[in-house]
Amino acid sequence: MSTFPISTEPNQVTERGRLEPKNYDAVLLASFGGPEGQEDVIPFLRNVTRGRGIPDERLEEVSHHYRAFGGISPINQQNRELKAAIEGELARRGIELPVLWGNRNWDPYIAPVLQDAYDAGHRRILMLTTSIYSCYSSCRQYREDIGIALTETGLDGKLEVDKIRQYFDHPGVVQPFLEGTAAGLEEIRGKLVAAGETDPDSKIRVLFATHSIPTRDAEAAGRSVDEPREFAEGSAYAAQHLANAKAIMDQVAPDVAWDLVYQSRSGAPHIPWLEPDINDHLEAIAPEGVRGVVIVPLGFVSDHMEVAWDLDTEALETCGNLGIEATRVPTPGTHAAFVSGLVDLICERTVENNISERPHVTDLGPWYDVCRPNCCENFRGAKPVIAEKGATVGSGHDPYPVPEGSK
């Protein structure tokens, strides 16, 4: 199995957003949440889209995706298994740190989880999200939901909550995708050779798939008003995915063509979102002679409805209609390297068992512990937010850390 170059060099820009290690008394595994029965579907969709102006037709359409699976999203079970795996890895390393689980959109909800944690005597919590890239939905929305929960429960000032950095390029994330991409390529090569293809690699396209987001959100992703940065394709969100994809392809198959594609677009048609959509892209590349694709769900750390429906149902059907051989690479799930990487990320932030080196596979990371003001701006209006320079909730007015020697 190929490995990849892992840098432990600090990043001069993001280093300024680094927090000193602290003593935490619990980890909060924070995720999206999903329905677990037909009766949950509509209440769940209302939770997700509250105040977001998603058209009813879209909700109706999305409810069918859930209905087709008995109203059950795999995401909660995935998170129960991930929580157990993190607990196992912490125990294996002799680290005593309870792991709590809370969701933004479904039970167990974040606010009661924080209240229970406080009642149980916890005072300082470290949040680990299942969203790994930089954008409003993946970063700020989690930070806001903690800010709102602390405010609503009256726990602000009594309970500190910090957040683990966006960790898209941690080797624990990239390793499972790299192994999956290599295995997927072997599978598709085999199928094309069996069909008489003499140079299969020239007929294969690797498609790295991630959630589309509004272009305006993409442009605000990872933004820093005090220290502007340029990103490939104008957004940290796209740039982070492109850098990960390149790191993977450089190792497994530098000569095979690949693209970054988007999925699961919602919102009104006249509002621009990141493109191309995976299905449109498949239609576009089929006439170019592509006969096999490897779909890498690079934007997602576990199987959930966006993977089960948008990729395994819709995109694979598009491939079938176009006569393209296709395979979908697994998500990290509870892959040992992923779980171990998550515990390493926890230890980056703890005094005991501290890990001071921050490995990263791309030169964009390691990402900030504390975001810049306006990073991943919420265009619908400011909310209480944690883990941000100048934040007045969460970890008690942490200043933006400036390492010694910098201006």
Ligand SMILES: CC1=C(CCC(=O)O)c2cc3nc(cc4[nH]c(cc5[nH]c(cc1n2)c(C)c5CCC(=O)O)c(CCC(=O)O)c4C)C(CCC(=O)O)=C3C
């Ligand atoms: C970047 C991103 C991730 C990846 C990062 C991460 O992994 O968190 C992600 C994950 C997920 N998105 C999910 C579900 C939904 N996302 C929606 C809507 C939206 N997502 C957006 C972005 C993202 N979303 C955006 C900009 C919208 C529209 C505006 C809004 O509403 O904010 C809607 C509303 C209906 C629709 O329009 O599709 C639903 C039901 C589930 C749970 C699946 C399950 O239940 O198994 C998961 C993991």
Ligand SMILES: [Fe+2]
């Ligand atoms: Fe952010």
